[in-house]
Amino acid sequence: MTPADLERVIAAARSWLGTPYHDQASLRGVGCDCLGLARGVWREVVxxxxxxxxxxxxxxxxxxxxxxxxEGARAMMIEVPSAEAxxxxxxxxxxxxRAIAKHVGILTGPDSFLHAYERLGVIEEPLTESWRRRIAFAFLFPQR
Structure with missing residues (x-):
């Protein structure tokens, strides 16, 4: 599998900025949760x-x-070491x-990421050390 253009992934993710939070939804500008954001980027990029x-x-x-x-991401995406993401x-x-990994985001810079957060919607924020140490898995979107 060949990875998708990373700039295209970031631009697609940023087009969701300001989308309100809505559990299990995936409609840009209307509502999404963190997985819904990733699903929307998938639809645009892949x-x-x-x-x-x-x-x-x-x-x-x-x-x-x-x-x-x-497991789902591994079946469809390109896994990379978390430290190299x-x-x-x-x-x-x-x-x-000890919990399973259940929150997702998309890195937008070496020290920033974008995600959907309850009460805030889709935001871009610093990838602080607190966030960085919580990264359990990392993947790249595949090309179309």
Whole structure:
């Protein structure tokens, strides 16, 4: 698999800035959650979504034996070491120790990322050390 143009990924992600937060939605300018943002970028950069996304829990503290989001991303995207993820990478955050990775974002610079956050919607913010240490997995979008 060849990675998608990283500048195109970043531009697509930034086009979602200001979209209100709405759980399990994926409509630019109308509403999305963090996964809905990534789904929208996928549609713009890669093409139609390969399968419907089943309902999912909002519980960032959820534990379990499977990293469902990482497994799904691994099947469709190009995995890269988290420490080597750069601008344009899709990252999965583990929000609590020992919890499964359930929050996603897209790196927009060496020290910034974009994500959908409850009450704030889609925002771009600094990738602080607190956020950086929560990155559990990183992937690149594939070319169309």
């Amino acid at each position: 093409g139609p979504e390969p399968f419907p996304i089943p309902p999912y829990s909002r519980d960032w503290g959820e534990t379990g034996p499977r990293e469902v989001l990482a 750069g601008p344009g990478a899709f990252v999965l955050f583990r929000m609590m120790p």
